[in-house]
Each structure stands twice: as C-alpha cells, then as structure tokens.
Amino acid sequence: MAYPFVHPDETRVLSKHFGEPEARTLAGWEARGGYQALRKAVEMGPAEIVSEVKDSGLRGRGGAGFPTGVKWSFMPQASGKPHYLLCNADESEPGTFKDRELIRWTPHQLIEGCLIGARAINVQHVYIYNRGEFFETTQILARAIEEAYEAGYIGKDILGSGVDIDITLHMGAGAYICGEETGLMNSLEGRRGEPRLKPPFPAAVGAFGRPTTINNVETLCAVPHIVTHGGEWYRQWGTEKSPGTKLFCVSGHVRKPGNYEVPLGFNFREFIYEMCGGPPEGRALKAVIPGGSSVPILRPEEIDIGMDYEAMAAAGTMLGCGSVIVMDETTDIVKQVRRMSDFYTHESCGQCTPCREGTAWASRILKRIEDGWGSEEDLDTLLELSENMAGKTICTFSDAAAAPIVSSVQKFRDDYLALIRRGENLAASA
Amino acid sequence: MPDSKKNPGFAGITGDFKVTEAEIRGTEYVGVRAVDGGHASVSGTLPFQVASRGASDQPLFEGAHGERLEKILSRYEDPQGALLPALHLAHEIRGHLSPEAMDAVAERLGLSPAYVRGVASFYTMYNLQPLGRYLIQVCTNISCNLCGGDEVMRAFLKHTGIEPGEVSEDGLWTVIEVECLAACGFPTAVQINERYFENVRPEDVPAILDRLRKEAPEMGAPAAPTGSES
Numbered sequence: 249m250a251y252p253f254v255h256p257d258e259t260r261v262l263s264k265h266f267g268e269p270e271a272r273t274l275a276g277w278e279a280r281g282g283y284q285a286l287r288k289a290v291e292m293g294p295a296e297i298v299s300e301v302k303d304s305g306l307r308g309r310g311g312a313g314f315p316t317g318v319k320w321s322f323m324p325q326a327s328g329k330p331h332y333l334l335c336n337a338d339e340s341e342p343g344t345f346k347d348r349e350l351i352r353w354t355p356h357q358l359i360e361g362c363l364i365g366a367r368a369i370n371v372q373h374v375y376i377y378n379r380g381e382f383f384e385t386t387q388i389l390a391r392a393i394e395e396a397y398e399a400g401y402i403g404k405d406i407l408g409s410g411v412d413i414d415i416t417l418h419m420g421a422g423a424y425i426c427g428e429e430t431g432l433m434n435s436l437e438g439r440r441g442e443p444r445l446k447p448p449f450p451a452a453v454g455a456f457g458r459p460t461t462i463n464n465v466e467t468l469c470a471v472p473h474i475v476t477h478g479g480e481w482y483r484q485w486g487t488e489k490s491p492g493t494k495l496f497c498v499s500g501h502v503r504k505p506g507n508y509e510v511p512l513g514f515n516f517r518e519f520i521y522e523m524c525g526g527p528p529e530g531r532a533l534k535a536v537i538p539g540g541s542s543v544p545i546l547r548p549e550e551i552d553i554g555m556d557y558e559a560m561a562a563a564g565t566m567l568g569c570g571s572v573i574v575m576d577e578t579t580d581i582v583k584q585v586r587r588m589s590d591f592y593t594h595e596s597c598g599q600c601t602p603c604r605e606g607t608a609w610a611s612r613i614l615k616r617i618e619d620g621w622g623s624e625e626d627l628d629t630l631l632e633l634s635e636n637m638a639g640k641t642i643c644t645f646s647d648a649a650a651a652p653i654v655s656s657v658q659k660f661r662d663d664y665l666a667l668i669r670r671g672e673n674l675a676a677s678a
Numbered sequence: 679m680p681d682s683k684k685n686p687g688f689a690g691i692t693g694d695f696k697v698t699e700a701e702i703r704g705t706e707y708v709g710v711r712a713v714d715g716g717h718a719s720v721s722g723t724l725p726f727q728v729a730s731r732g733a734s735d736q737p738l739f740e741g742a743h744g745e746r747l748e749k750i751l752s753r754y755e756d757p758q759g760a761l762l763p764a765l766h767l768a769h770e771i772r773g774h775l776s777p778e779a780m781d782a783v784a785e786r787l788g789l790s791p792a793y794v795r796g797v798a799s800f801y802t803m804y805n806l807q808p809l810g811r812y813l814i815q816v817c818t819n820i821s822c823n824l825c826g827g828d829e830v831m832r833a834f835l836k837h838t839g840i841e842p843g844e845v846s847e848d849g850l851w852t853v854i855e856v857e858c859l860a861a862c863g864f865p866t867a868v869q870i871n872e873r874y875f876e877n878v879r880p881e882d883v884p885a886i887l888d889r890l891r892k893e894a895p896e897m898g899a900p901a902a903p904t905g906s907e908s
C-alpha cells in the first residue's frame with residue numbers, strides 16, 4: 249500500500265522519507281544526506297547544473313511535461329537586474345495531492361531544489377507560490393525556510409560561495425487558475441490571477457516584468473537527486489523519452505488509495521490492479537482518468553499502456569500530473585462529468601468568452617441530462633460546444649474543461665443515452 | 679474507499695506506519711510562531727498554529743501586525759506584490775474582509791480602493807462577509823464525490839442545522855462546498871478553518887463537531903450552548 253504505507257514494488261526517490269517526522273527537520277534532513285547536493289551545485293556553477301539536468305531528461309511534473317533543463321536554458325545570462333524562479337505549489341487539479349505530501353514530509357528537499365534551480369539560472373530570489381488552503385503544510389515549509397536561513401543555506405553568500413539567494417513563501421488565496429503559470433505571475437504581482445497572452449514568454453518577460461522560470465514542486469524536488477548522482481543515474485528508470493520516477497496520486501474507487509512513486513513507463517493495468525488493489529471487492533472497473541480532471545477518460549480496455557508521456561498521448565489522453573482517478577461500475581459518469589464541469593465553471597477566470605460561456609453552458613446541459621430532461625441533440629451540442637472551447641483561448645484551461653466532456657460523450661455515450669431515455673419514458677408515463 | 683479507517687476524522691494512519699495526528703500536522707515542529715511573522719521570508723504566511731477566526735476590532739497594521747506588513751513589503755520589488763499577503767493579514771485580524779479593511783490595505787500599499795476590491799473579489803478565500811467561528815468546507819469534487827462527499831456535506835448541514843453559507847445562530851458554524859482540497863486519497867476531505875480533516879465519513883461528523891465545540895471557548899469564541907448535543 250502506498251503512503252501512508254509503502255508498497256514493496258515502489259521506487260522511492262522523492263518519497264523515500266514520507267512518514268518520518270524527523271526527516272522534516274533540518275538536522276534530520278542533513279542526517280539523511282540533505283544539502284550535500286547544494287554544496288556540490290554551488291561548486292558546479294550554472295552551466296554545468298543545467299547540462300546535468302538536461303542529460304537526466306527530467307520533465308516538468310506540473311502537467312505539461314516540458315523538459316526542465318531545456319526550459320532553464322531559455323533564461324538569459326545574469327543581467328544585474330532581478331531574475332525570478334517561481335515554484336508552483338498551487339496544487340489544485342482535482343485528483344492531485346502529491347505536492348502537499350512532498351512539502352509536508354520533506355520541506356528541505358524542496359528548499360534544496362529551489363536553491364539549486366535558482367543557482368542554475370542565475371536567480372537571486374525564489375518565490376514559492378503555495379496554495380492558500382494549505383495552511384498546515386505552509387507552516388511546515390515556513391519553519392523549514394527559517395531553519396535554512398539560520399543555517400546559511402539561504403540568504404547572502406550561501407555556504408561561502410559568494411552566491412546570494414532569497415526564498416519567499418507566498419500564499420495564494422483560492423483560485424485554481426493561479427496554477428497556470430502566467431496566472432500565477434499575475435497573482436504574485438497582486439493582480440487578479442488572469443493568465444497572460446504568450447508571447448512574451450516568462451523567460452523574457454515574467455513576474456514583475458523580469459526574466460522568470462516556473463517549475464512545479466515535484467520537478468524541483470527531483471533536482472537535488474540528479475545533481476548528487478548525475479543525469480545518467482536518473483535515466484536508470486523510466487523510458488528513453490520519459491526518464492525517472494514520478495509520484496502518482498491514486499483516488500476514487502480503489503482499495504489502496506494514496507501516493508505511489510514508480511518509474512515512468514510502469515504498466516498502468518498492473519499499477520491499478522496490483523499495486524493499488526483494484527476496485528473494491530466484487531466490483532468491476534468502469535473508467536480511469538490517468539492525469540487529473542483535465543485529461544481525457546480511459547475505458548478499462550484502454551489501460552494496457554505504460555505510464556509515461558508518450559504512451560498516454562498515443563492512447564489519446566495525457567499523463568498530466570499523474571493523478572489517477574479510478575471509477576468502478578457503480579459510478580454515474582454523467583454526474584461526475586457534470587461535477588467536474590461545475591468546477592471549471594466556478595474556476596474560469598472569465599477573460600475569454602469561449603471559456604466563460606462554454607463552461608457555464610456545458611454545466612447546464614449536463615445537469616439537464618443528469619436530471620432526466622436531456623435529449624440526444626444535447627450530446628451533439630456538448631460536442632460542438634467543446635470544439636469551440638478548445639484551442640481558442642489565452643490559456644489551456646478551456647481545453648482542460650472540454651476534455652472530460654468530449655471523452656465521456658464519445659466513450660460513455662450509452663450512459664448519457666440511458667439517462668435521456670429514462671427521462672423520456674418518465675415524461676411519457678406522466 | 680480505503681481499507682483501514684481506524685482513526686475517524688483524520689487520515690486513517692494505522693498499522694506499522696505509526697505516526698500521530700500531531701506528527702502529520704507537524705505541530706511540534708512548527709511550534710507557536712510569533713505574531714510579528716518571524717523571518718521576513720515567511721512573514722506573509724499565517725503565524726499561528728491554529729489561527730482563530732479572530733474578529734478583533736483592533737486597528738489594522740499596528741504593533742506586531744504593522745511590523746509584519748513591513749516585513750512582507752520588504753520581499754517584493756513592487757509594493758503591489760504585497761497585496762495578497764496584506765489582504766490575508768487583514769482577513770486574519772478581522773475574521774473577514776470588510777470594506778474598511780480593504781480600504782486600509784489600499785491606502786497602505788498606495789493602490790486605489792476599487793482596484794483592491796477587484797482583486798479581493800477574484801479569490802474565494804477572501805470572505806467579504808462575517809462567517810461562523812468555524813468555516814467548514816467540504817470537498818464534493820470528483821475523488822471525494824466518488825466516495826460519498828455529498829453525504830458528508832449533508833451530514834454537516836444536518837448536524838449544524840443550517841443551509842450552505844449561513845451562519846448558525848450560536849455563531850459557531852458556516853458550512854460550504856469547496857473545490858478539490860488536494861487530499862483526494864483520503865476522502866472525504868474537509869477543511870475547517872486552517873485544519874484539514876480527512877477520511878471523513880458521515881458518521882464521523884458529530885464527533886468532529888463536538889471536538890470543535892470543546893475547542894471553541896479556548897479560541898475566544900462564544901461558549902458552546904449547553905444541552906445542544908445533536
């Protein structure tokens with residue numbers, strides 16, 4: 249079983265010390281080899297760190313899977329003006345609960361990752377944008393940051409290297425869209441968290457108009473390990489294009505929910521049925537969302553694939569942030585898609601018409617079908633609506649909102665039709 | 679639908695994984711942080727272990743709170759960057775964000791009052807109305823929903839006797855639905871003020887409310903009405 253229990257077949261690199269309260273303290277972290285990577289990194293210098301991370305093939309764990317080393321290489325040389333690294337700890341994609349556990353159990357792992365990342369791209373100030381609701385884990389991280397300042401790992405002249413790096417903990421205030429990187433930058437600047445048009449890209453014009461890089465918590469947590477052991481070492485796991493290990497958050501109708509760390513490319517069916525114990529006794533699998541609510545749903549016959557970026561894409565879905573939501577045969581798919589749609593309606597920032605209007609209309613139509621007042625034409629309307637939502641807006645929120653709708657109408661049409669027919673029959677007999 | 683649930687109201691941590699609730703929450707490690715916010719790097723976060731939903735009418739941004747705002751401001755190249763933390767601070771002192779508090783933030787940061795209200799209204803955590811002493815937020819998004827989030831929501835409404843968003847007559851409770859709290863593996867996730875309660879089942883609700891009622895006087899809340907055990 250996963251955290252809070254460990255499954256023997258897990259490959260625990262980032263989550264190795266989950267559940268050990270001493271590991272979260274500075275002394276405990278140092279006793280586990282903590283901050284050795286930082287020592288090495290200040291000696292290596294920026295170019296060498298970037299090249300090691302490029303060699304490792306590490307890809308962003310925030311959802312898009314962009315190669316981290318390549319992203320870092322977009323940052324300009326030090327210019328004497330501020331440059332920023334933003335750590336995205338806004339974790340709010342439904343089904344995702346890995347960054348919160350990384351911060352809870354291993355705050356110093358994240359701090360070390362932030363410092364090495366900052367060193368790699370000549371940044372003097374890191375903001376950790378922590379989801380506002382995470383009061384408890386924010387307190388843990390805050391204490392760890394204070395300890396690391398006291399110990400001289402953060403601040404002026406880190407470890408006598410002449411390098412200055414500050415870290416500031418910044419709390420969000422409840423808005424899913426602030427997890428989108430440009431929405432996050434606006435929020436950090438004290439604005440509404442509305443995403444910005446790209447270009448300009450953050451590496452050119454980012455937070456406060458300065459060159460900026462945004463990385464997810466899990467991405468940065470992997471960095472100290474790569475610096476310590478080298479890029480080649482990290483490639484012992486995973487596939488050629490999706491190297492390394494990744495945390496998968498498993499929830500829903502599954503016997504052993506929790507966080508599991510496995511090599512990318514792990515077989516998805518084996519993962520769900522063997523590691524996570526499959527659906528509850530006597531119930532069959534109906535559907536799985538592999539990467540958080542924003543990615544297309546899979547049917548049980550579609551899960552004989554690897555848990556990596558390429559295999560998921562080939563199956564018509566996405567690895568996303570590794571949030572596996574399992575649904576058994578008792579699931580009312582229409583209700584769950586409606587619930588996800590309500591979420592997107594609530595969270596749409598409202599800048600772009602296709603998203604603002606599309607999410608609201610989709611929710612209303614789905615509710616109508618759920619309540620038995622739908623018609624078959626509603627399904628065509630949903631598909632048409634979704635087509636008008638995808639690829640037409642400032643950010644990809646709107647695409648995300650459409651993904652569960654389109655995939656469920658295509659793959660679970662019978663579920664929709666059953667509700668529509670039941671309503672029609674009730675109306676006829678009334 | 680986890681196998682083991684021996685710790686109702688909190689994540690079902692049992693078996694060889696012997697970790698206490700306090701260890702999971704990190705309360706000992708964090709300790710009680712100073713009202714002035716501690717080190718400037720973390721001054722924008724809440725300094726209390728379990729912050730009271732305070733509703734104090736002391737002047738905003740004076741004394742230790744004033745120091746905290748100065749520290750917050752020192753971390754941003756543009757004072758506007760301090761807006762979200764400053765609003766959090768005002769919210770913490772007042773228990774919600776009143777128009778007067780937003781205006782005070784605007785003045786302090788050199789922003790227009792309309793701008794500050796426009797920003798504050800974008801974020802769901804800034805409550806513009808007073809709430810019950812305990813704001814109970816029940817996740818009903820997909821992962822919790824699959825495992826009975828709606829029933830947990832109904833149980834909180836039933837046992838507090840209020841409708842979503844209302845303040846109970848004794849001033850103790852407000853119950854609302856919330857979007858995913860990022861605790862999906864421990865359904866149903868409920869956030870009550872600053873704390874998470876996980877693996878909550880409908881039958882755990884009375885015990886959770888009792889626990890909170892017992893804590894309430896300590897936090898300076900109105901004493902729990904006697905004989906109202908529901």
Ligand SMILES: Cc1cc2nc3c(=O)[nH]c(=O)nc-3n(C[C@H](O)[C@H](O)[C@H](O)COP(=O)(O)O)c2cc1C
Nearest residue numbers: 308309310336338339340427428429463464467645
């Ligand atoms: C609507 C939306 C929400 C997002 N939410 C998050 C989030 O909560 N956490 C996160 O790390 N990335 C989130 N992302 C992805 C970020 O925009 C960004 O790609 C990521 O933080 C980059 O870090 P990485 O390269 O390390 O993955 C979101 C993207 C979109 C479009």
